Amino acid sequence: MTHPPTETFMQVYRIPKATGIDSLTLTGTHIPQPERGQVLVHLHAASLNYRDLMIIEGRAARGAPAENLVPLSDGAGLVVSVGPEVSRFKPGDRVAGCFMQTWTGGPIGPEDGASALGGALDGVLAEYRLFDQAGLVLLPDHLSYEQGATLPCAAVTAWNALFGGQALYPGDPVLVLGTGGVSVFALQFAVAAGFVVIATSSSDDKLDVMRRLGAAHTVNYRRHPEWQEEVLRLTEGQGVARVVEVGGPGTLARSIQAARLGGEIGMIGALTTGGDINPTAAMRKGLILRGIYVGSRQMFEAMNRAISAHRLEPVIDKVFKFEEAGDAYRHLKSQAHLGKVVIRITE
Numbered sequence: 001m002t003h004p005p006t007e008t009f010m011q012v013y014r015i016p017k018a019t020g021i022d023s024l025t026l027t028g029t030h031i032p033q034p035e036r037g038q039v040l041v042h043l044h045a046a047s048l049n050y051r052d053l054m055i056i057e058g059r060a061a062r063g064a065p066a067e068n069l070v071p072l073s074d075g076a077g078l079v080v081s082v083g084p085e086v087s088r089f090k091p092g093d094r095v096a097g098c099f100m101q102t103w104t105g106g107p108i109g110p111e112d113g114a115s116a117l118g119g120a121l122d123g124v125l126a127e128y129r130l131f132d133q134a135g136l137v138l139l140p141d142h143l144s145y146e147q148g149a150t151l152p153c154a155a156v157t158a159w160n161a162l163f164g165g166q167a168l169y170p171g172d173p174v175l176v177l178g179t180g181g182v183s184v185f186a187l188q189f190a191v192a193a194g195f196v197v198i199a200t201s202s203s204d205d206k207l208d209v210m211r212r213l214g215a216a217h218t219v220n221y222r223r224h225p226e227w228q229e230e231v232l233r234l235t236e237g238q239g240v241a242r243v244v245e246v247g248g249p250g251t252l253a254r255s256i257q258a259a260r261l262g263g264e265i266g267m268i269g270a271l272t273t274g275g276d277i278n279p280t281a282a283m284r285k286g287l288i289l290r291g292i293y294v295g296s297r298q299m300f301e302a303m304n305r306a307i308s309a310h311r312l313e314p315v316i317d318k319v320f321k322f323e324e325a326g327d328a329y330r331h332l333k334s335q336a337h338l339g340k341v342v343i344r345i346t347e
């Protein structure tokens with residue numbers, strides 16, 4: 001049985017000024033009431049993405065965030081009350097917020113980027129949050145709130161990179177770089193779809209885990225700085241059909257070399273700097289370089305159907321308590337994690 005909250009006050013984290021992880025500040029405020037078309041969600045868990053580090057350190061692509069931003073895009077929780085004219089959800093539903101609140105389907109629209117949670121708009125590191133009904137999806141039944149909170153950014157991005165572009169077929173080789181949130185989801189979806197995954201990492205221990213999760217081949221990019229040559233060797237000189245490219249400037253030239261003729265590179269991340277990109281290499285291979293900005297609600301819903309059908313479980317590296325949110329950021333920054341870093345908001 002679900003009731004509207006009996007308390008009237010809630011706790012929420014804000015970033016008064018984005019000067020680093022220590023700027024994260026726990027404050028109190030009134031629990032808002034849903035108006036027309038709105039849904040009040042009691043958030044149970046949130047997860048971090050590399051983007052959240054960039055935002056709190058004031059180095060996000062959009063520049064410094066608005067003062068007093070509520071951080072984090074990815075949260076899951078329970079619908080506790082709904083406003084008038086809400087038809088998509090009811091109290092008792094278990095939901096997650098969409099990364100971009102207004103991108104429901106089709107190509108991204110000009111205003112959708114301005115509806116990203118924890119960036120342009122306040123995010124989910126709070127006990128309660130109001131959402132427009134269009135900006136939520138139902139969680140797969142078999143997932144906990146902590147698992148559900150890993151999905152909105154990293155998983156949808158990985159889904160879009162694999163299934164939003166040109167078609168891949170079972171047996172196609174796919175390359176995932178590193179073992180962060182996006183790449184581990186990409187591995188899981190690719191394995192479920194029957195693709196042959198090559199995974200890279202700086203750590204042999206992490207590569208062991210990736211093999212247990214279904215990677216067919218692994219390459220330590222520290223031991224093999226020219227890792228693209230290993231990828232070519234593993235694909236009998238052909239290269240991969242898809243690169244889930246989270247490295248950016250410092251890895252893209254090697255990803256282009258690792259791709260097969262007519263292959264596609266999902267341009268996702270910017271974990272690295274430097275690098276010198278020669279467009280001719282991509283041109284002569286007839287590659288598609290496809291820019292990816294998370295994904296739409298329709299993609300999120302399609303992904304959830306696959307997660308339910310395959311009973312996929314997100315890989316959670318560590319769960320932090322609400323009052324340890326700063327430590328969760330520091331853990332993500334250390335890059336000691338594999339998969340997702342989660343904050344439990346409500347016990």
Ligand SMILES: NC(=O)c1ccc[n+]([C@@H]2O[C@H](COP(=O)([O-])OP(=O)(O)OC[C@H]3O[C@@H](n4cnc5c(N)ncnc54)[C@H](OP(=O)(O)O)[C@@H]3O)[C@@H](O)[C@H]2O)c1
Nearest residue numbers: 050157178179180181182201202268269270271293294335
């Ligand atoms: N465009 C979009 O819509 C979108 C959406 C989500 C994320 N992103 C971007 O994608 C990137 C990954 O995000 P995330 O949240 O998954 O990050 P994350 O969880 O923080 O991943 C960090 C991991 O990346 C790996 N890594 C670091 N440098 C690398 C390198 N030179 N080569 C290969 N792997 C490297 C490391 O794996 P090992 O420890 O195994 O070496 C590291 O642990 C970020 O740049 C993020 O901003 C973009």
